[in-house]
Amino acid sequence: MPELPEVETILTALKPVTIGQRIVRTEVLRQSMVQEPLKIKRLVKNIRVLDLRRHGKYLFINLENNLTLVLHLRMSGRLAVRKISDAEFRHERLRLVLQKNLVLVFNDPRTLGRIFLAPTDSLASHPRLKLLGPDALTVSQRKFIDRLKARKGVLKAVLLNQSFVAGIGNIYADETCFRTRLDPRRKVQTLSKPEREKLHRAAIATLKKGIRNRGTSISDFLGLHGKPGINQNSLSVYGRKGRPCRSCGTILKSTKIQQRTTVWCPECQR
DNA sequence: ACATCGTCCTGCGCGC
DNA sequence: TGCGCGCAGGACGATG
Numbered sequence: 001m002p003e004l005p006e007v008e009t010i011l012t013a014l015k016p017v018t019i020g021q022r023i024v025r026t027e028v029l030r031q032s033m034v035q036e037p038l039k040i041k042r043l044v045k046n047i048r049v050l051d052l053r054r055h056g057k058y059l060f061i062n063l064e065n066n067l068t069l070v071l072h073l074r075m076s077g078r079l080a081v082r083k084i085s086d087a088e089f090r091h092e093r094l095r096l097v098l099q100k101n102l103v104l105v106f107n108d109p110r111t112l113g114r115i116f117l118a119p120t121d122s123l124a125s126h127p128r129l130k131l132l133g134p135d136a137l138t139v140s141q142r143k144f145i146d147r148l149k150a151r152k153g154v155l156k157a158v159l160l161n162q163s164f165v166a167g168i169g170n171i172y173a174d175e176t177c178f179r180t181r182l183d184p185r186r187k188v189q190t191l192s193k194p195e196r197e198k199l200h201r202a203a204i205a206t207l208k209k210g211i212r213n214r215g216t217s218i219s220d221f222l223g224l225h226g227k228p229g230i231n232q233n234s235l236s237v238y239g240r241k242g243r244p245c246r247s248c249g250t251i252l253k254s255t256k257i258q259q260r261t262t263v264w265c266p267e268c269q270r
Numbered sequence: 271a272c273a274t275c276g277t278c279c280t281g282c283g284c285g286c
Numbered sequence: 287t288g289c290g291c292g293c294a295g296g297a298c299g300a301t302g
């Protein structure tokens with residue numbers, strides 16, 4: 001589920017709850033989602049949260065002792081904060097017990113989410129992170145275009161590739177393509193310079209709109225405090241196959257690109 | 271470097 | 287109302 005705007009929305013809500021607080025202990029409820037669960041339980045205990053960060057769809061909980069807890073929500077992961085005495089959520093997989101009787105809970109019905117611990121000073125060289133491209137929200141036009149030059153293949157696939165830029169998933173890839181009026185099936189090597197520049201601006205504008213709307217809540221996503229986003233109400237193409245284009249009225253088409261449903265306007269997008 | 275496929279899981283909505 | 291099926295916003299690894 002969560003792409004960059006959803007992770008950013010969670011991050012914003014999570015900061016005031018966690019920064020400066022102590023993690024009293026860690027409870028691992030689903031071992032398969034956690035790398036080295038015993039090590040995490042041993043080390044993420046009575047330890048202070050220094051800072052929270054995000055890169056692409058990854059969330060980093062920067063702790064004392066040169067440790068960073070890395071979370072990826074994948075398709076169905078959610079973070080929530082509750083009181084210890086509150087009822088459990090249905091699919092709790094990891095619990096970070098905080099001070100003040102609060103618990104930060106990683107819920108994930110499909111258990112595809114991933115959690116691991118890495119040294120803060122060498123995060124960038126961690127095998128799971130070292131191939132990530134620059135964060136899609138802040139990448140400069142220069143860097144974006146340089147990196148695009150090195151790519152082949154169809155536009156949508158490149159946007160989804162986290163080693164190109166990090167943070168764009170299926171929804172925001174389709175929405176970015178529509179905003180640029182580019183056909184998601186276009187080979188990136190056929191894009192003109194103005195089209196490449198437009199693509200960079202459109203990707204950032206699409207992500208920023210998602211953040212302003214506190215994320216897209218199609219089926220899974222809720223903010224930290226259980227509040228849905230509103231971006232789903234103003235999507236141009238994602239999830240609108242067979243419905244009229246908001247711009248020209250043409251019926252939107254759908255295909256699979258990299259096994260991901262892709263929706264676009266055959267009239268507006270070329 | 272790229273494309274395709276299978277895999278990890280559970281829940282939901284749809285058609286019958 | 288119940289059942290089976292296909293689909294789901296992600297990423298990785300194997301294979302070609």
